[in-house]
Amino acid sequence: MSLHPVTERVTARIAERSAKLRSAYLARIDAARPSGPARKDLGCGNLAHGFAASGADKPQLKAGHAGHIGIVTAYNDMLSAHQPMEHYPTLIRMAARNAGGSAQVAGGVPAMCDGVTQGRAGMELSLFSRDVVAQSTAIALSHEMFDAALLLGVCDKIVPGLLIGALAFGHVPTIFVPAGPMPSGLPNKEKAAVRQRFAEGKATKEELLEAESASYHGAGTCTFYGTANSNQMLVEVMGLHMPGTAFVNPNTPLRDALTVAAAEQALRITHLTNDYRPIGRVVDEKAIVNAMVGLAATGGSTNHAIHLVAIARAAGLIIDWDDLDELSRHTPLLVRVYPNGSADVNHFHAAGGLGFVIRELVEAGLMHRDLLCVHGGDLLRQAKVPELDGTKLIWSEAPTQSGDTTILRGVQEPFDAEGGLRRLQGNLGRAVVKVSAVAPEHRRIEARAKVFETQDALLAAFKAGQLEGDFVAVVRGQGPRANGMPELHKLTPTLSVLQDRGQRVALLTDGRMSGASGKVLAAIHVSPEAACGGAIAMLREGDVIAIDAEAGTMQALVDEAEWSAREPAQPDLAASAHGTGRELFATMRRTTTSAERGACALFADASFGDDKDLCA
Numbered sequence: 310m311s312l313h314p315v316t317e318r319v320t321a322r323i324a325e326r327s328a329k330l331r332s333a334y335l336a337r338i339d340a341a342r343p344s345g346p347a348r349k350d351l352g353c354g355n356l357a358h359g360f361a362a363s364g365a366d367k368p369q370l371k372a373g374h375a376g377h378i379g380i381v382t383a384y385n386d387m388l389s390a391h392q393p394m395e396h397y398p399t400l401i402r403m404a405a406r407n408a409g410g411s412a413q414v415a416g417g418v419p420a421m422c423d424g425v426t427q428g429r430a431g432m433e434l435s436l437f438s439r440d441v442v443a444q445s446t447a448i449a450l451s452h453e454m455f456d457a458a459l460l461l462g463v464c465d466k467i468v469p470g471l472l473i474g475a476l477a478f479g480h481v482p483t484i485f486v487p488a489g490p491m492p493s494g495l496p497n498k499e500k501a502a503v504r505q506r507f508a509e510g511k512a513t514k515e516e517l518l519e520a521e522s523a524s525y526h527g528a529g530t531c532t533f534y535g536t537a538n539s540n541q542m543l544v545e546v547m548g549l550h551m552p553g554t555a556f557v558n559p560n561t562p563l564r565d566a567l568t569v570a571a572a573e574q575a576l577r578i579t580h581l582t583n584d585y586r587p588i589g590r591v592v593d594e595k596a597i598v599n600a601m602v603g604l605a606a607t608g609g610s611t612n613h614a615i616h617l618v619a620i621a622r623a624a625g626l627i628i629d630w631d632d633l634d635e636l637s638r639h640t641p642l643l644v645r646v647y648p649n650g651s652a653d654v655n656h657f658h659a660a661g662g663l664g665f666v667i668r669e670l671v672e673a674g675l676m677h678r679d680l681l682c683v684h685g686g687d688l689l690r691q692a693k694v695p696e697l698d699g700t701k702l703i704w705s706e707a708p709t710q711s712g713d714t715t716i717l718r719g720v721q722e723p724f725d726a727e728g729g730l731r732r733l734q735g736n737l738g739r740a741v742v743k744v745s746a747v748a749p750e751h752r753r754i755e756a757r758a759k760v761f762e763t764q765d766a767l768l769a770a771f772k773a774g775q776l777e778g779d780f781v782a783v784v785r786g787q788g789p790r791a792n793g794m795p796e797l798h799k800l801t802p803t804l805s806v807l808q809d810r811g812q813r814v815a816l817l818t819d820g821r822m823s824g825a826s827g828k829v830l831a832a833i834h835v836s837p838e839a840a841c842g843g844a845i846a847m848l849r850e851g852d853v854i855a856i857d858a859e860a861g862t863m864q865a866l867v868d869e870a871e872w873s874a875r876e877p878a879q880p881d882l883a884a885s886a887h888g889t890g891r892e893l894f895a896t897m898r899r900t901t902t903s904a905e906r907g908a909c910a911l912f913a914d915a916s917f918g919d920d921k922d923l924c925a
């Protein structure tokens with residue numbers, strides 16, 4: 310199968326623009342490759358500290374030459390998606406020992422649940438928590454004891470953070486280990502309907518809590534296709550998972566068998582073997598292009614228009630929203646999972662899941678097949694489906710037919726000829742929009758602006774009955790430099806109620822939305838942000854705004870002379886400076902790059918290429 314010309318063109322463009330940064334990165338990871346077991350480069354004192362509490366593994370750590378795995382875990386009881394990981398280190402240590410090697414928990418990383426913090430002050434720490442996860446991963450792996458790493462994490466900022474941190478140790482072969490989705494509960498669409506009724510005062514708080522608890526009811530990842538489950542797709546199409554592991558439910562024999570298999574495989578791909586697969590070479594421009602194609606084909610989370618930029622940068626690669634837009638416009642939409650449809654990820658997995666999607670996209674030449682996947686094969690092998698034959702883990706061929714064409718389709722009969730994400734641009738700057746979750750009749754709007762400085766101000770206006778007629782809700786001062794770029798997903802039920810009443814509404818913000826947001830047209834991540842004096846700060850109440858997600862345009866229809874004479878409004882950021890720990894993130898707000906450059910405070914010094922303007 311030959312590569313699609315757009316996939317080829319974008320890959321070459323990324324490689325060319327990144328050549329200097331990428332070659333320096335590869336030289337660093339080549340130089341970091343140890344000659345023997347990594348721990349042998351440590352001094353006696355260092356090493357003694359390293360295995361002091363290693364019990365049964367001490368002899369092999371002391372005198373042996375077998376590989377040693379560092380586990381970095383994001384376990385906590387707070388995230389339903391991470392709670393099942395509590396016992397994974399025990400399983401991994403046993404598996405590594407049985408395979409002749411050893412394993413230790415190198416360190417833990419923080420994990421925030423965006424569901425708990427949604428609409429709360431904690432959401433203003435969420436995006437930067439990704440960079441704290443990256444730094445925490447580096448702290449864990451900095452003990453230099455490890456010939457391979459296993460990263461235990463699933464949710465929104467955690468997988469991107471783990472990946473950014475691990476890429477700073479690009480010489481270490483690294484495999485992600487997930488826990489999988491919770492079994493299906495109350496369908497996401499029904500939960501959203503109760504939320505809308507509650508927003509209109511037609512459902513009680515008790516009814517709402519019942520519905521929420523019936524939807525989020527157990528251990529495992531929430532079942533909508535938000536950022537956490539988009540993470541799982543990305544890790545599969547980048548070749549960083551054992552094949553087909555993403556959506557196997559937790560606390561099942563198959564899930565545990567996959568965790569054991571990841572530990573065994575990690576020892577097979579260290580520099581001590583003849584199949585060395587360091588993560589810095591697994592994540593190359595082809596893997597990053599596959600991630601963008603996967604995002605477009607599945608209607609993945611808009612948050613990855615930010616995270617993927619930071620992840621690529623950690624591997625010495627520079628991507629932007631033009632790359633994402635061009636790939637998305639040439640990638641068919643193959644998946645309809647909430648918020649892009651009614652099904653959840655369990656239904657998607659049962660219909661053929663990521664194995665079917667990967668095989669379809671590789672065979673159509675839209676995805677690169679020749680990746681250095683951690684399982685030892687190429688990306689077509691990633692498409693295989695794991696199952697237990699008795700107690701033996703085997704992988705069968707990916708399905709060639711979708712099990713449910715209302716959820717999953719092939720390249721020949723897609724839901725849409727174009728993928729789920731678009732870049733918008735115009736005199737208001739640049740933004741991202743997820744079209745796959747918005748009905749075609751709602752993808753264009755020309756209406757007057759209603760300007761808000763907070764999402765609560767918009768909700769108060771709704772309660773006061775002030776949101777009449779058609780309008781574009783402008784919620785600004787929500788960018789990374791302003792208040793950490795929170796998700797404004799609490800607006801979804803209210804804007805959905807207005808749209809269902811027949812009003813034409815849209816959102817325009819320099820903030821984010823949840824990967825679970827959908828239904829209402831939302832131009833988000835507007836860059837430059839208001840706190841940088843971006844055009845969004847020049848908008849006035851009543852200005853006419855035109856957003857066209859199909860054409861990719863976002864325009865303030867204001868007289869040219871008047872527009873250029875305007876001064877940007879300065880957002881009042883006092884409320885976000887303190888409280889809930891926000892005072893500890895002031896330096897990140899000051900040094901972060903723009904949304905289009907990953908909203909990242911980790912690379913500000915080297916920036917992205919020659920442009921040192923952090924607001925650009």
Ligand SMILES: O=C(O)[C@H](O)[C@@H](O)[C@H](O)[C@H](O)COP(=O)(O)O
Pocket residue numbers: 422423424425427465534535536537610612796798822823824825
């Ligand atoms: O990007 C995402 O996918 C969201 O951050 C998600 O992780 C978060 O938990 C949502 O808030 C869930 O949706 P609800 O808030 O609608 O439950």
Ligand code: SF4
Pocket residue numbers: 388389390391421422423424425464465530531535537
């Ligand atoms: S998917 Fe979102 S709400 Fe669910 S556990 Fe993960 S972070 Fe929390």
